[in-house]
Amino acid sequence: MNLRYGMNPHQRPAALTAIDPDRSPFRFVHGEPSYINVLDAAAGWELVRALGRPAAASFKHVSPAGAAVAGPIDAVQANTYGLDPAATGPLTRAYVRARDADPKSSYGDFVAVSEPVDAELADLLRRVVSDGIVAPGYAPGVVATLSAKKGGRFLVVEADPGFVPPPVETREVYGLRLTQPRDEAPLTVTDPALPDAAVEDLRLGLVIARHTQSNSVAYVRGGMALGVGAGQQSRVDCTRLAGAKVDTWWLRRHPALSGLAEGGRVQEVVARQIRATAALSAVERADWLRGLDGVAFVSDGALPFADNVDEAARHGVRHIAEPGDSVRAAEVAARAAAHGITLTRTGVRLFRH
Structure with a gap:
């Protein structure tokens, strides 16, 4: 598929190709990804899926500004994000805890969550500045809510939880090809x-x-x-x-x-x-x-x-x-x-x- 641009807007055209043409780790549900969006989606998804419980990460420039598993939210987090701690679900709590680590850096983040996005989390995301999200699924109506963000440019990515990446990674840099085990x-x-x-x-x-x-x-x-x-x-x-x-x-x-x-x-x-x-x-x-x-x-x-x-x-x-x-x-x-x-x-x- 064509990408919006490469690492920078002047790096065009840019494209994304699945190594296995019969199976891709991601489905781009809404929006047009850039090169960095894809890197953030891949790294974010790998991070949260490794934790084995409801988890979230807030990515900026291919590194997490914060990451967390579900747990209690304190009064500062609850008041900052306008939530009732007793009534907030685990996935929303995980993301609030992840974003609250460094909320200044998380401005315009790429969100990764380990569980399907529900209406509660979508409502929170509607109220914060972020560029996209990767998750293993979306509850009915959630994609429509998220797709309206950023004037319709918010990126919604669905991850395939059963995808197994190749055991060897390859990167091409300056006419050279590097390979290594994952x-x-x-x-x-x-x-x-x-x-x-x-x-x-x-x-x-x-x-x-x-x-x-x-x-x-x-x-x-x-x-x-x-x-x-x-x-x-x-x-x-x-x-x-x-x-x-x-x-x-x-x-x-x-x-x-x-x-x-x-x-x-x-x-x-x-x-x-x-x-x-x-x-x-x-x-x-x-x-x-x-x-x-x-x-x-x-x-x-x-x-x-x-x-x-x-x-x-x-x-x-x-x-x-x-x-x-x-x-x-x-x-x-x-x-x-x-x-x-x-x-x-x-x-x-x-x-x-």
């Missing part, structure tokens, strides 16, 4: 000393890292990302940038901001919250940030220096998972122990480029 290494956390909640958060972080442009890190708590760092040349810079997102997420919950999550469009509410966090005094910020705890941290590559551990500890991290085997692995482990952080070595690098 990255299907099991993502497990087996430390028996870890509480179940930490194991689940670390596994979610590993799935996020697998589908995020490297270098990447993810801070996770309670089944949702609080901050995702992507595409940085320096790992500690990535850790700091993602940590700043974690701080913003937590500061939006400061008691002094309790009335700011009500009234106005979602993005206006978020902007109001973020501006208000900057108005907190240094003492107020520091006191509140010290209250964040129980965060899990995942790195797609080995932590090369202990400064990554120091930075992670500033954002409430209590559990770290990383591949291990860096030159300074012993120093990294010692620093984690000094901070009271459990360190799990997975032995699996998860670079994505």
Whole structure:
């Protein structure tokens, strides 16, 4: 099929071809995809389907700004998105939790969800700025609701849950053809000393890292990302940038901001919250940030220096998972122990480029 354009509007014509002409992983229900839309749909769908429960991801530029499994939504999320926590279904809660990790970056996102889209989620999506969605199905009437977004240009993609991708991936770059096996290494956390909640958060972080442009890190708590760092040349810079997102997420919950999550469009509410966090005094910020705890941290590559551990500890991290085997692995482990952080070595690098 013809694409709207390639990575940029001047890259035309652009086209999409299924490797197997008899079966495609996606059906484009409404809208005309661009090259990046297809990449976001593929990465987003792979991420959410790997979690084995109602899950959602908010993608921007081929990396998740946030991802989450279904779970409780707090008062800030409920008021920001105009929802009743007691009456909101699991798929909508998963998406709210995913988008709320970094709602500023999620403006104009590509949505991925693991379950068929119902009317409740469609109504929420009608009220936020996003470019498209991939899901394994749509309830009656939902496609019509979504198709009206963006003046009729909102992209609706249906994924085939039974599709099995080829075991070998191929990419052509500058007259060269690269081939490799698909990255299907099991993502497990087996430390028996870890509480179940930490194991689940670390596994979610590993799935996020697998589908995020490297270098990447993810801070996770309670089944949702609080901050995702992507595409940085320096790992500690990535850790700091993602940590700043974690701080913003937590500061939006400061008691002094309790009335700011009500009234106005979602993005206006978020902007109001973020501006208000900057108005907190240094003492107020520091006191509140010290209250964040129980965060899990995942790195797609080995932590090369202990400064990554120091930075992670500033954002409430209590559990770290990383591949291990860096030159300074012993120093990294010692620093984690000094901070009271459990360190799990997975032995699996998860670079994505």
